[in-house]
Structure formats: structure tokens, C-alpha cells
Amino acid sequence: MNRVPSMVFAVVVGAGLVLSGCSSSGSGGNSGGGGGGDAKAQGKIGVILPDTKSSVRWESKDRPALEEAFKAAGVPYTIQNAEGSADNMATIADGMIADGVTVLAIVNLDSDSGASIQQKAASQGVKTIDYDRLTLGGSADVYVSFDNNTVGQLQGQGLVDCLAGKPSNVVFLNGSPTDNNATLFTAGAHSVVDKTPTVKIVGEQSVPDWDNDKAVSIFEQMNTAADGRIDGVYAANDGLAGSVISILEKNGRAGQVPVTGQDATVEGLQNVLAGTQCMTVYKSAKEEAGALAKAAIALVKGESVDAPGKSRDDKGNRDVPSVLLTPKSITKTNVDVVLSDGGQSKDEVCAGQFAAMCSAAGL
Numbered sequence: 493m494n495r496v497p498s499m500v501f502a503v504v505v506g507a508g509l510v511l512s513g514c515s516s517s518g519s520g521g522n523s524g525g526g527g528g529g530d531a532k533a534q535g536k537i538g539v540i541l542p543d544t545k546s547s548v549r550w551e552s553k554d555r556p557a558l559e560e561a562f563k564a565a566g567v568p569y570t571i572q573n574a575e576g577s578a579d580n581m582a583t584i585a586d587g588m589i590a591d592g593v594t595v596l597a598i599v600n601l602d603s604d605s606g607a608s609i610q611q612k613a614a615s616q617g618v619k620t621i622d623y624d625r626l627t628l629g630g631s632a633d634v635y636v637s638f639d640n641n642t643v644g645q646l647q648g649q650g651l652v653d654c655l656a657g658k659p660s661n662v663v664f665l666n667g668s669p670t671d672n673n674a675t676l677f678t679a680g681a682h683s684v685v686d687k688t689p690t691v692k693i694v695g696e697q698s699v700p701d702w703d704n705d706k707a708v709s710i711f712e713q714m715n716t717a718a719d720g721r722i723d724g725v726y727a728a729n730d731g732l733a734g735s736v737i738s739i740l741e742k743n744g745r746a747g748q749v750p751v752t753g754q755d756a757t758v759e760g761l762q763n764v765l766a767g768t769q770c771m772t773v774y775k776s777a778k779e780e781a782g783a784l785a786k787a788a789i790a791l792v793k794g795e796s797v798d799a800p801g802k803s804r805d806d807k808g809n810r811d812v813p814s815v816l817l818t819p820k821s822i823t824k825t826n827v828d829v830v831l832s833d834g835g836q837s838k839d840e841v842c843a844g845q846f847a848a849m850c851s852a853a854g855l
């Protein structure tokens with residue numbers, strides 16, 4: 493039963509459509525009392541996702557998991573997507589605050605724009621949460637994410653394991669330079685790869701905005717610069733891995749060159765099963781969205797948030813109270829971890845030509 497008055501609902505949904513074409517809002521069945529006044533007294537949670545292109549995760553996994561968590565908790569919410577534009581994100585944030593959001597969670601597109609959104613929100617008494625990405629120099633009350641340095645370590649270790657001790661030239665294809673997570677992933681991966689004597693790093697580039705198309709040309713150039721002598725690739729997520737694999741395929745080398753990834757997307761898992769990608773990292777959206785909902789609901793109620801971790805923000809010179817979840821490394825041998833957790837459906841991963849590979853992997 494929708495207890496948000498239809499007028500408020502229409503305004504929220506309407507604004508979302510104009511701004512992003514991608515929005516959802518609702519209120520839980522037991523949010524109680526009905527009228528807008530009640531919803532306001534109890535508070536309302538707004539979440540702004542970053543884009544639809546840097547990873548399929550935001551719309552296909554995070555949004556539904558967040559909706560489920562907020563509905564289960566019976567708290568009014570609105571979720572919108574900034575479609576890769578920091579200006580859009582700022583406008584959406586203003587709109588959400590005007591609509592009575594009392595806790596605002598963002599996945600920033602860069603720290604500076606995220607920090608100004610948070611500053612403005614705080615000046616209007618709105619609590620803020622960093623979801624997945626830490627806003628450096630920001631003022632979020634809490635940060636909810638995975639341990640991102642560990643994500644990088646799992647990627648580095650996965651790559652080293654796949655190279656199996658052979659002398660290897662490796663290149664790094666890092667995520668967006670504006671994403672603090674990308675910095676942490678890279679640092680974690682380097683901490684493993686750099687101390688592996690058989691591995692030589694022969695190139696390293698960042699991919700602006702995690703753009704998969706740019707990744708194709710960046711990797712192509714790296715491959716040319718290395719005279720095609722690349723034996724392994726650190727790719728920061730499954731989308732970038734897909735870009736790398738497309739070039740390796742063109743050169744008849746897919747499957748011979750281990751490539752890392754992250755997000756356990758359908759395509760990433762299929763590449764892992766096919767042997768063109770050596771590993772991915774599973775970060776349960778259900779777990780992360782659940783942790784966000786828990787923190788947001790505590791803030792809505794004016795209670796203290798259970799955030800036992802700390803994340804260093806050197807720019808803001810502070811330690812941000814954090815909930816940092818544990819990522820899992822996925823290779824051909826444990827794809828079932830993702831499927832049995834509901835991270836992806838077997839029907840999707842094992843469709844068509846992948847059915848035989850799934851059977852061979854015991855799925």
C-alpha cells in the first residue's frame with residue numbers, strides 16, 4: 493500500500509523523469525499514518541546513483557537491492573541516477589531536499605562535487621552518507637562500502653595466481669582518477685603484484701569515468717606500445733575487462749592473457765567461465781544496500797549509527813566512521829558463491845553457449 497500522498501509521489505517521480513529518466517520512489521507498507529506530515533516527521537531517504545555506464549551494477553543490482561531494503565524497513569525513499577553528470581547530481585540533491593529528504597546518500601562522481609552537495613545538505617540539517625565511494629574533503633556522517641584496498645589485493649593476487657609463476661609483462665588499466673575507490677583498488681593490487689619477482693609492470697593508465705569505450709583505445713595503445721608483449725592485465729572492473737578482452741580477441745590472444753575484473757556481472761562471470769577473464773570480485777549488493785539502509789534509518793531516527801570502521805580522508809583531515817564489508821574473489825572454481833547468494837541468476841549466467849561451460853564448472 494502506498495502511503496505517500498499521490499501529489500507528493502507525482503512530483504517526486506516527475507522530477508526524476510525530467511532530470512534523469514531513471515528514478516524510483518516509494519514508501520514502506522508500515523511507514524504508518526499516511527499523510528505527508530507523517531512521512532516528514534519520520535524522515536525520508538534519498539539516494540543518488542552515479543551513472544548507468546561505468547558499471548551495470550548501479551541500476552541492475554544496487555537500485556533493486558536498495559528498494560528492497562527500504563521497503564522492508566518501511567521507510568519512505570527516493571532513488572535517482574545522475575547519469576554521469578555532476579551538475580545533474582547537484583540538481584537532484586536540491587530537489588530531494590526540497591521534497592523533504594532528511595538523509596541523503598550519494599555515490600559521488602568526483603570528490604569536489606560530492607563535497608559541495610554534502611555541505612549544502614548539512615547547512616539545511618540533512619544528514620549525508622557516502623555510498624560505496626568516499627568523498628574526500630566531504631562531510632558525510634558515515635561511509636558504507638566494501639574494504640576497497642582488499643578488493644585490489646584480491647585482484648592483484650588473482651592475477652599473480654593466474655600467471656602461475658611464469659615471467660610476465662603486465663599492464664594496469666585503472667578505474668577513474670576521480671573515484672577514490674579506483675585509487676584504493678590500484679594500491680591494493682600493487683601491494684601484491686609489485687612484490688612478485690616474476691612480474692614486470694610495463695604500462696599503467698587510468699580510464700576517465702570508467703568509460704568502457706575509452707578503455708578499448710587506451711588498451712589498444714598500451715598493447716601497441718608493448719609490441720603486443722603483454723602477458724597479464726590488471727583491469728579494475730568487469731566492464732574494463734570486457735574492453736581488454738575485445739582487443740585480445742581481435743589479436744587472437746583472448747584466453748591466453750589473464751585479465752582481472754570486479755563486480756561479478758553476468759558478462760564478467762561468463763568471461764570467467766569461458767576462461768577469457770581470470771577472476772572477478774563479488775561485492776554483494778544486497779549486503780551493501782542493507783548496510784546503507786540500516787545506517788540511513790538510524791540517522792532518520794536520530795540514533796547513532798553502528799559504524800565500527802574508519803576510512804582516512806586526508807583532504808578533509810579526518811577519519812570517517814565506516815561500515816566496510818568483505819569482498820570475495822571469484823574464479824572459475826567458485827562461481828557458485830555468487831549464484832547461491834543470489835548475486836546473479838543461474839539462468840542468465842548459464843544462458844545459450846554458456847550452458848555447457850556452466851555444466852563443466854559443476855553449476
Ligand code: BGC
Nearest residue numbers: 546547625671673702729755
Ligand atoms: C565501484 C565499482 C564499480 C566502479 C564503476 C566503483 O566505485 O566500487 O564496483 O565497478 O565504481 O562504477
